[in-house]
Amino acid sequence: MERNLTLITVFAALIVVLGLVPAIPLGFGVPITLQSLGVMLAGAVLGSWRGALAVLLVQGLVALGLPVLAGGRGGLGIFVGPTAGFLIGWLPAAFVTGFIVERIRALPVAVAAGIGSVLGGIGVLYALGIVGFWLFKNAGMGPEDTPMSLWTATLIMAPFIPGDLVKAVLAGMIARTIARYRPSALIARA
Amino acid sequence: MTHGIDIQSISLTREGAEVFRDFSLQLRERRIGIVGRNGAGKSSLIRLISGLVAPQSGMVKVEGVDVLKDRAGALETVGLLFQNPDHQIIFPAVVEEIAFGLEQQGLSRAEARARARSVLAHHGRADWEDRLSHALSQGQRQLLCLMAVLAMEPRWILFDEPFASLDMPTGLAIEARIKALKQNVVIVTHDPSRVEGFDRILWLEAGKIAADGSPDEVLPRYRAAMEDLARSMAC
Amino acid sequence: MTHGIDIQSISLTREGAEVFRDFSLQLRERRIGIVGRNGAGKSSLIRLISGLVAPQSGMVKVEGVDVLKDRAGALETVGLLFQNPDHQIIFPAVVEEIAFGLEQQGLSRAEARARARSVLAHHGRADWEDRLSHALSQGQRQLLCLMAVLAMEPRWILFDEPFASLDMPTGLAIEARIKALKQNVVIVTHDPSRVEGFDRILWLEAGKIAADGSPDEVLPRYRAAMEDLARSMAC
Amino acid sequence: MLSLALPKRSWAHKLPASVKFGVLAVLMVGLMQFGTLTGQLIGLALAAGLTLSLGLTASKIALQALRPVLWIVAVIVIWHFWQREFSQGAVFGIRVVAMVGLANFVTLTTPLPEIIALVERLAQPIRHFGLSPRLPALAVGLVLRFIPELRARYAAMTDAWRARSPRRPRTKLVAPLAFSLLDDADHLAEALRARGGIAPLPTRRDQHGT
Numbered sequence: 001m002e003r004n005l006t007l008i009t010v011f012a013a014l015i016v017v018l019g020l021v022p023a024i025p026l027g028f029g030v031p032i033t034l035q036s037l038g039v040m041l042a043g044a045v046l047g048s049w050r051g052a053l054a055v056l057l058v059q060g061l062v063a064l065g066l067p068v069l070a071g072g073r074g075g076l077g078i079f080v081g082p083t084a085g086f087l088i089g090w091l092p093a094a095f096v097t098g099f100i101v102e103r104i105r106a107l108p109v110a111v112a113a114g115i116g117s118v119l120g121g122i123g124v125l126y127a128l129g130i131v132g133f134w135l136f137k138n139a140g141m142g143p144e145d146t147p148m149s150l151w152t153a154t155l156i157m158a159p160f161i162p163g164d165l166v167k168a169v170l171a172g173m174i175a176r177t178i179a180r181y182r183p184s185a186l187i188a189r190a
Numbered sequence: 191m192t193h194g195i196d197i198q199s200i201s202l203t204r205e206g207a208e209v210f211r212d213f214s215l216q217l218r219e220r221r222i223g224i225v226g227r228n229g230a231g232k233s234s235l236i237r238l239i240s241g242l243v244a245p246q247s248g249m250v251k252v253e254g255v256d257v258l259k260d261r262a263g264a265l266e267t268v269g270l271l272f273q274n275p276d277h278q279i280i281f282p283a284v285v286e287e288i289a290f291g292l293e294q295q296g297l298s299r300a301e302a303r304a305r306a307r308s309v310l311a312h313h314g315r316a317d318w319e320d321r322l323s324h325a326l327s328q329g330q331r332q333l334l335c336l337m338a339v340l341a342m343e344p345r346w347i348l349f350d351e352p353f354a355s356l357d358m359p360t361g362l363a364i365e366a367r368i369k370a371l372k373q374n375v376v377i378v379t380h381d382p383s384r385v386e387g388f389d390r391i392l393w394l395e396a397g398k399i400a401a402d403g404s405p406d407e408v409l410p411r412y413r414a415a416m417e418d419l420a421r422s423m424a425c
Numbered sequence: 426m427t428h429g430i431d432i433q434s435i436s437l438t439r440e441g442a443e444v445f446r447d448f449s450l451q452l453r454e455r456r457i458g459i460v461g462r463n464g465a466g467k468s469s470l471i472r473l474i475s476g477l478v479a480p481q482s483g484m485v486k487v488e489g490v491d492v493l494k495d496r497a498g499a500l501e502t503v504g505l506l507f508q509n510p511d512h513q514i515i516f517p518a519v520v521e522e523i524a525f526g527l528e529q530q531g532l533s534r535a536e537a538r539a540r541a542r543s544v545l546a547h548h549g550r551a552d553w554e555d556r557l558s559h560a561l562s563q564g565q566r567q568l569l570c571l572m573a574v575l576a577m578e579p580r581w582i583l584f585d586e587p588f589a590s591l592d593m594p595t596g597l598a599i600e601a602r603i604k605a606l607k608q609n610v611v612i613v614t615h616d617p618s619r620v621e622g623f624d625r626i627l628w629l630e631a632g633k634i635a636a637d638g639s640p641d642e643v644l645p646r647y648r649a650a651m652e653d654l655a656r657s658m659a660c
Numbered sequence: 661m662l663s664l665a666l667p668k669r670s671w672a673h674k675l676p677a678s679v680k681f682g683v684l685a686v687l688m689v690g691l692m693q694f695g696t697l698t699g700q701l702i703g704l705a706l707a708a709g710l711t712l713s714l715g716l717t718a719s720k721i722a723l724q725a726l727r728p729v730l731w732i733v734a735v736i737v738i739w740h741f742w743q744r745e746f747s748q749g750a751v752f753g754i755r756v757v758a759m760v761g762l763a764n765f766v767t768l769t770t771p772l773p774e775i776i777a778l779v780e781r782l783a784q785p786i787r788h789f790g791l792s793p794r795l796p797a798l799a800v801g802l803v804l805r806f807i808p809e810l811r812a813r814y815a816a817m818t819d820a821w822r823a824r825s826p827r828r829p830r831t832k833l834v835a836p837l838a839f840s841l842l843d844d845a846d847h848l849a850e851a852l853r854a855r856g857g858i859a860p861l862p863t864r865r866d867q868h869g870t
């Protein structure tokens with residue numbers, strides 16, 4: 001019990017600390033950040049439920065107004081901002097990543113964690129992130145304004161793809177090292 | 191042309207608390223013991239000497255090497271046994287931990303590993319070769335740290351409470367090994383009997399030298415003062 | 426109706442290495458010392474007694490409480506001083522660290538803080554109130570851990586090498602305080618002189634009891650064996 | 661510490677945390693609902709007025725906290741103006757600044773222990789699931805503890821590296837650092853267990869005495 005709690009808090013803290021690595025701001029309000037690597041790792045190492053709880057904890061800290069997101073941001077305002085979809089999407093992203101590592105036991109940890117990160121940490125995450133961004137852009141528009149199409153919102157996210165693929169590979173490698181030297185900590189496979 | 195350790199008017203503040211102010215010290219003896227109360231500054235002092243902590247002002251040289259700036263030089267000159275093994279151990283595997291310092295001194299990976307294995311065997315711990323360092327007991331971890339430092343054979347070796355977690359035979363064996371080292375040695379300890387036959391004893395008190403001299407001069411006074419203190423605290 | 430510590434045929438494997446097999450032990454004495462070599466299983470044993478490590482089979486009861494399952498009950502029954510202070514300290518601030526255990530015992534936040542402050546004052550460390558635990562020296566951290574455990578006043582207190590990092594007067598003062606405790610005490614130590622007047626001494630060797638009896642029976646034999654070993658290792 | 665804080669107590673510190681967070685939540689929803697420029701301007705005026713009422717130093721700290729958001733907003737607003745969507749750009753820009761300003765106001769005037777106490781009160785219902793209501797608060801406290809710890813671990817490990825190597829560790833410390841964090845989690849779990857763990861609290865101290 002206690003170990004679940006402390007592992008979850010360690011990964012929540014890891015996600016926060018990865019936000020201290022300078023993020024690359026992009027013009028439309030969603031930065032390139034290492035924090036999503038933390039989200040992938042939380043899922044890959046802790047598994048679906050615990051990984052999701054680690055993200056939930058970070059979201060709780062954001063809601064409390066603590067500056068835990070890249071660039072020292074925090075507060076309820078984030079949940080209505082351009083990155084809201086991504087921030088909320090971190091939760092299912094970690095869950096799906098973990099779920100895949102838990103289920104595909106036939107594959108080596110590194111591969112499963114890599115695939116999980118791509119499907120959860122990119123696929124699922126972008127789906128929510130794009131919708132969130134699209135809603136944000138089109139909120140509060142008058143009838144005379146031209147709304148942005150969902151397709152345009154999707155295209156805008158292209159710059160994230162290379163970085164996020166690298167993160168998925170990293171997550172796979174780190175998960176493998178943990179499986180080798182601290183097998184009991186890799187709860188997703190324990 | 192040996193210069194020993196040369197500490198020149200150092201001031202050190204750690205997290206807002208002043209540990210040393212305008213502190214100077216020359217150490218040339220082969221066997222030096224440092225005693226003093228908890229928080230006196232013993233660990234801070236030997237961290238300064240090994241160039242891990244930067245003073246706010248002043249300068250530390252060991253055998254002419256500026257340990258803070260010239261890290262490559264410092265490596266051949268001073269080695270440090272950390273007080274807490276958790277703060278020293280880097281690698282997950284025992285062999286890697288010992289081999290690391292040797293590789294840094296220029297041995298190839300294979301040579302370093304071979305030497306690490308022979309170091310383990312020499313200390314009667316050949317069976318530790320495949321063990322993971324986090325699964326050792328506290329005393330075993332301290333012994334691992336000791337082996338890693340001794341293997342590098344720097345000219346000065348600084349030991350911060352080397353016997354704190356060792357069992358009696360290991361403690362005695364290490365004490366004998368340290369006594370037999372040809373290198374210069376500084377030992378920080380709370381147990382005065384461990385530094386009885388040394389060349390020089392420093393008694394540190396709140397960042398200042400309270401006494402400095404031969405064991406016969408310093409240790410009896412230190413013991414008496416500590417026992418006095420204990421009596422006044424016990425009530 | 427006191428039952429003491431009751432260990433029933435325990436088997437414990439840590440990371441693949443067997444530490445205890447079918448190990449049983451009853452402890453009823455008020456003052457118990459445990460000695461033994463590095464890696465003998467001393468820390469593992471008292472972790473089992475405090476319900477921190479789950480054995481693969483067997484059962485531990487302290488005063489009738491199943492320490493593994495009934496954590497709230499265990500809180501009033503056993504307290505543990507960790508061997509490494511870094512593994513025990515939870516909170517960044519000294520006061521919080523002491524207050525936490527008291528809050529866990531049901532005191533309100535304000536009461537717990539007030540008690541924590543009086544504990545600090547009682548140990549002559551009232552000025553630590555606002556200090557951060559990570560900025561204490563190693564020995565100061567060990568003292569903090571000791572204060573935190575003593576403040577909770579469980580019926581059994583287990584000390585894992587309580588004197589390892591303490592200076593002489595603090596060590597002697599704590600020894601006196603422990604001697605005066607009305608609770609039951611178990612001390613693990615590498616220094617036999619610390620448990621000289623105890624009611625019972627256990628000598629642990631590779632997960633088995635090598636000797637068990639009064640200090641007069643066990644300690645001289647232990648000392649002699651350790652010195653023999655040291656001689657054979659020194660060469 | 662990492663959280664936003666003011667050096668001095670202000671009038672707003674005296675308000676209960678629950679009231680501040682409650683009002684903030686209502687205002688957030690309100691600002692999202694009203695698409696009109698006047699609505700947003702009222703929000704902005706409120707945020708600015710509240711912040712200024714804390715004094716000059718506090719306002720400076722608040723402005724600093726706003727900086728990273730400000731320029732992202734600026735870029736988007738410029739883009740809207742470029743597209744000649746003037747009203748949309750203005751509504752967007754003012755809304756984000758007002759929201760973040762209000763959220764920062766609450767954070768700045770509520771000390772962390774009060775925030776944690778609030779979490780504890782909000783979490784009371786999880787008692788029904790056999791969990792201690794202190795759990796979420798403890799979790800928040802532990803994360804905040806681990807954040808500086810992570811940096812300290814990194815610092816300690818670079819010390820250990822420097823003591824035996826003249827080279828920079830670069831990425832070589834990533835794996836050891838990960839292990840040491842996982843070990844930390846293990847040690848912390850044991851430390852928590854040793855003091856009763858996360859089981860629901862006993863109600864009275866002498867409950868288990870015999």
Ligand SMILES: Nc1ncnc2c1ncn2[C@@H]1O[C@H](COP(=O)(O)OP(=O)(O)OP(=O)(O)O)[C@@H](O)[C@H]1O
Nearest residue numbers: 204205228229230231232233234560561562563564
């Ligand atoms: N990491 C740190 N950060 C800030 N201050 C520290 C740190 N470590 C120690 N200090 C402070 O510096 C002073 C000297 O500490 P130091 O560790 O050098 O003492 P010491 O003599 O080695 O004590 P001990 O016998 O307990 O090991 C103490 O007052 C302590 O509070």
Ligand SMILES: Nc1ncnc2c1ncn2[C@@H]1O[C@H](COP(=O)(O)OP(=O)(O)OP(=O)(O)O)[C@@H](O)[C@H]1O
Nearest residue numbers: 325326327328329330439463464465466467468469
């Ligand atoms: N965290 C751990 N994981 C796995 N194995 C461990 C762990 N800690 C200790 N061990 C192993 O269990 C055995 C007993 O260790 P334990 O820590 O109980 O010894 P100890 O008697 O307390 O030694 P010391 O005097 O060095 O503290 C040792 O062989 C050790 O390698």
Ligand SMILES: O=C(O)CCCC[C@@H]1SC[C@@H]2NC(=O)N[C@@H]21
Nearest residue numbers: 031032033036069070083086160
């Ligand atoms: O800080 C926030 O408010 C959340 C930022 C979310 C950024 C997303 S995560 C996936 C994608 N990849 C990146 O590098 N950034 C975006």
Ligand SMILES: [Mg+2]
Nearest residue numbers: 233273562563
């Ligand atoms: Mg020290």
Ligand SMILES: [Mg+2]
Nearest residue numbers: 327328468508
């Ligand atoms: Mg031990």
